[in-house]
Amino acid sequence: MMIIGAEVAYNGLGTPQPNGAVVLQRRKSQVTVLSIESYGSAVKAFPDAVVLGKDFAISPPPVNAHTHLDLSKMPYSPGSYEEFIPQVVRHRRRLTDPVEAAKIGVERVKAAGTTVIGDIVKSDSVMRFLLNQTGLRGVAYLEVFEPDPTLAKKVFFETEERIKEYQALEKPSCMQVGISLHSPHTVSEPLLKEISGLSVQRNLPLQIHVSETSGEIAFHKDGTGPFPELYGDLLRNWKPSGLTPVGYLAKIGVLKARPTLVHMVHVNEADVREVQRAGCTVVHCPRSNANLNCGRFPWAMFAKHGTTVAIGTDSLGSSQSLSVYEEVHEAMALHGNSISPLALVRSAVKGGHRALGLRPPKVGRGDDQTQFQVWGRRGPNLDLGIGVTDNIGEIDK
Template structure:
């Protein structure tokens, strides 16, 4: 079985202390050993016979790949296309849906490939992705040998009258994808949000997911408009559905019987609990507007959270209470959301936003989220949120070799202090020159510093070059599609 010894100035196992002059031994697709380089002794013949391949990354840090806990890969091509409507969330959603309707399945597939390639180059080795055309991101992840869970999204309909039809349509798409699941890529279901999914559909999905052990993801408590819709049936979402109902005409079934939806007069998490969907332990995305009681309910039901600070801020939705999430014991991962709302699928930027925004929300310094906590959210936290913590998220013996290398020699990262001479991992940061590797990753490193990405020990990216896909051909396809959209004058 192939053995590779990775060495670097620093190794960040995540679940244990950083290692200076560290090494990681890979055997096949798994991590065989982690430690200091001087602990790995091989005689000269052993090395010369090629039984162990050595990759030395020098002034770099080796760490587990990032887990992007929430993305929309199929929307990547819409990056920078919606800036004119980003000050109106409803108009933004409607414009996005209009653009997506004008894309073929092949064009959406290349859009997903674009997102996957961007992710690989920025150190993401696992995506939790939501797709209306779920097969696009599913096929893109498989094509690029990346890990992920693809959540097939429901149709948007808050009417109980269409719940059975909506469920069967969802079930058909889900089963088609499930037949093609692989070791790396699995399938889940996403009832989009409380303002687009009926109570009956939530209930059907709750039972189905429990019966079939299906992962579930839900956007929830994202905006004040969502709160208004659920609590009193008013606001922009209610106005939209009223307008759509009138447009259907008096002879339609929906018009004659009404929309078949009434505000539950409950807050988002309480409403989801009422539908039984929390029993499926879903991954809850955003959770900006949640109370202490709702956080307790999330924890009690063993749900997890995908924290997307840049997207939340871009639309002015607010700052999620990250410190409270962590203190409650909820599993939390970092998600970028889709490229149209965050700009880049960059966990470095997302992590920096997470720590800065959370500190703005803190009432005192003791509540500050620390760099080490955020790096853990981007790795083992995301893995735990997806139920993959036994497979990925840290450099531990027996885990999958999903590993990245990040260079530390760029001019904007200097000075890089020598650990032994200057107490990089010292115990007395107040008296020593202290270089915190976690802080360095968040505040000086960027996605451009990722120099190597591997999944199950297979190289996907090395020194600026994607090894599993022709990036030039991808650019041509994306430019061609973008020009088509421009000609269609959406």
């Protein structure tokens, strides 16, 4: 028998346990969970067990709910958002083999100890590559980017065809297909409506980047701010709604599709109420927001309204790594006492699954030890497959 303690122990459902522990037992060659409970009660109930020191968390593996693996060859480029976007555009133009970049991304994600991701996919080749990956689950979101309303019908029919094709390639226990609307201003209103309708009709997970910068707010309010210069002729048809980006998405019916809303830094309380009413999940990318000077995600306001928050790394262009564990610790440093470690772990695990439209996992008695992770600041900390399980074997002899 073995007890591993952690600041937070979470079985995947309900409220995480502060100062918790997982109790492991060996049955023949398999090491399984006996219980996840408070550290104190575990030590009392199993006085003969080997007790390992405390780590940060014990939980089902956390999810990286938002990334762009095809940008994994882009140099890390901190600065302002307005400087970053042209760099992404230039990088993509020069990128001859996006699959090679996505491969690097997959390796990085796996090396960081994550197997469930939400990835934004631009190219056909990367989509096919991801749907064929083993050992990786989650959603590959086909990105739609077309601000010209006269092209809405054409792009919609093309997207619908591609989605059908990709869904036919889906395999059990691998990545599934979703759609990403790039943002509320880089996709025209008719296309936003059509695609969100398609998402409902075909039960497709949907993600949108929303309210990432203060410039986005100004652009939606009255067409001012840095966006007219940033996007130039591309957004020549833009007519500001006078609303917030969230208010605009609510007004035109997109929130009815319950999209997962990524970033959500510049929101007011009415926006948060709207999001909560619609039942949307929000993805927080703390390092990307900090590195691109986007501002501070108002987590306390989302918490006040009970919104489900997930965690994402965004791309290697705007973040130092693809480790969601490092992202969680960055969030902890950023939000301090306003968000508890319990809420952070629940967000990274349950929130992450919700963001991708997946059923959150639950670990309990009899489950194999591979169903959970013991993790700290930089990632999974214990190789339970070797050291720890051998140790349990010795104890049982």
